[in-house]
Amino acid sequence: MKILVCITNVPDTTAKITFTDNDTKLNKAGVQFIIGPYDDYALARAVELKEQLGGSVTVLHVGEAEADPQIRKALAIGADDAIRINADPVDSYFTAAQIAHIASENKYDLILMGRESIDFNSGVVHGLVGEMLGIPSYSPVMKLEISGTTATLAREIDGGKETLTAELPLVLGCQEPISEWKIPNMRGIMTARTKPLVVVEPVSVEEMTIPEQYSLPAPKGACRMIPASEAETLIKLLRTEAKVI
Amino acid sequence: MSVLIFVELDNGSVKKTSLEAVAYGAEVAKLTGTTATVLALGAAETSALEQTGNFGATKVLHVSDEKLSHENSLAYADVLAQAVQQENSKVIIISKSGLGDAVAARASAKLKAGIVSGVTELPVIDNGFSVKRSIYTGKAFSTVEVKSDIKILVVKKNAIEALEGTGIAKIESFTPTLRDSDFLASVGQIEKASSELSLTEADIIVSGGRGMKGPDNWQPLLDFAHALGAATGCSKPVSDLDWRPHHEHIGQTGIKVAPNLYIACGISGAIQHLAGVNGSKYIVVINKDPEAPFFKAADYGIVGDIFDVLPKLTKAVQDLK
Known part of the structure; x- marks a missing residue:
C-alpha cells in the first residue's frame, strides 16, 4: 500500500487573522502555524493503514520552507518520507496541478488529504487531483477500510452518511472520525530528523485566479441583553425587530 | 453564452x-x-x-x-x-x-x-x-x-x-x-438524519452545548426547535461525548451554517464554534455565564438557566400562532 498524504500549513484555529502590505498579505506575526486539522486526520489514518497493511506513507506539501517544521511533525507522526513543492500556491488549481504531477510520476494506491484547508476553505483540491489523474475522488470521508485493492468508505452526505465500495486508486478528502489525531512520541521526533525531505520546484500551471485584496468583516454591534425573567420579550423582538421568525 | x-x-x-x-x-x-x-x-x-x-x-x-x-x-x-x-x-x-x-x-x-x-x-x-x-x-x-x-x-x-x-x-x-x-463505486447503506430539516438548508437553528448537561436533557431544546420549525445542532464537545450525533456538530471542523437565526443554548462560544456560525444573520445566546465569549458575537442575549428559559420561549412561540 503506497499512500500519499497532502498536508496544508495553516494558522491555528484560534489565531486572530489580520493583514499587512495594504491588505495583500496575511500578517504572520504572532500566528502559530499547524498541520491543517483535517489533514491531520488523513495522516493519522494513513499511518494506521500502513501499520496494518504494510507499505509506505509519503507526505506532500505545496508551499515554502516555513512549513518544514510541520512537515517534520508529519514525519514524526509516522510518515516515511516527504516532498515539498517549493512554491507559494496562488489557488487550488495550482496546488492540485502540483500534487497531480507528483502523483503521476509515482503510483500511489491512495491519495489522502483533509476535506478542506482551514485557510481558504475551498474543499476542491481532492476533486481537482482526482480529475487531473482520471481517478475517482470522494469527500468528506469519515471511515476508511482497505481490503486488497478495494476501499470501503463512509462519507458524509447532506443530513446523513452513506457507505461506498470503490476500487483503488482513489483520492479522498478526510474528516473526523476517520481516525484520531496522533501526537508524535520522542522516538518519532528523533527519527523524523533523518527521514528524507525532498524539495522540488513546481511545474508551470496556467493562471486561473489571482487574489487581489483581503479584508475583515465589519465589527459586530453590541449584544442586546434581555433579562431571563422576561425571556418572552426575545420572541417578540425576533418577530418585530429582526423579522426572522 | x-x-x-x-x-x-x-x-x-x-x-x-x-x-x-x-x-x-x-x-x-x-x-x-x-x-x-x-x-x-x-x-x-x-x-x-x-x-x-x-x-x-x-x-x-x-x-x-x-x-x-x-x-x-x-x-x-x-x-x-x-x-x-x-x-x-x-x-x-x-x-x-x-x-x-x-x-x-x-x-x-x-x-x-x-x-x-x-x-x-x-x-x-x-x-x-x-x-x-x-x-x-x-x-x-x-x-x-x-x-x-x-x-x-x-x-x-x-x-x-x-x-x-x-x-x-x-x-x-x-x-x-x-x-x-x-x-463503478457501489453504494451500500445510506443513513439519513431523523430530522427532516438539514442544517445547511435551515432558516433557523437551535443548537446546544455542554450547558445542556447530558444526553437526556435535550427535550426542552427539541420542543423549542419544533415550535420554531428549526433544525437542531450541537457544539463539538457534545458530539465528541456522543450526546448528539456527529452530523449535528457545527463548527470549524464540523458543519458550517448560515441560517437567518442561530440560537445557541449553553454554548460558551469557543472560536472554533464561532467559525461555523459566523455566516448567520442573527445570533441569540442563552447562557448562565454572563462572561461567555459567545455574547460578544451575539445580537440578542439572555443570561439565565436554559432549563428555565427554554420552556418560556417555547410557550411564547406557540402563543404567536
Missing part, C-alpha cells in the same frame, strides 16, 4: 440553497447581458423545475436519467462539462456544499476553468472579473480576480437576497453521454 447554474435536487424538488444560486446566477446573467440556464440531474418534478423561473432562470436543462438520481459528483461533473459546451457558457454557478465543491472541482479540471469557492457577493465585471469570497472560515474575505475564460463560482448561502418573483423556465430535456467509469 448563458450563465449555467447547477442545482441540487432533494426528492424531486430543487433545494433552497440551489434556488438562491439560481437567483445569484440570474443576477450575473443580467450583469453580463445574457440569460440564466439551470442544469438539473435525476428525477424531478416538472413544477419544481419550472419554479426556478421565479428566481430568474429562463431555461432548464433536465437530464431525467434515473442513474443520476443518486448523488454522484463524478457523473455530475461530466454532465456539467457537456452542458457547458452545448450552451457555450462562460460562467457556472453552484451553491456551496460538499457535493457542490466536488462537482465544481472535477468540472474545473475538465474545462480548465478557475474556481472561486465561498463567494459572498455578486462579481464586479467592469474591469476584468473579480469576486469576493469568505476565507479563514468566515474570519476574513478575499477579493479574487478570475482570469480563465470559463469561470466557476461556488456561492455561499445568503450571498444575495433571493427574492421570489414570477416566471416560468422552459424545460428542455438533455441527453449527455454517461461514462460507465463514473458509476
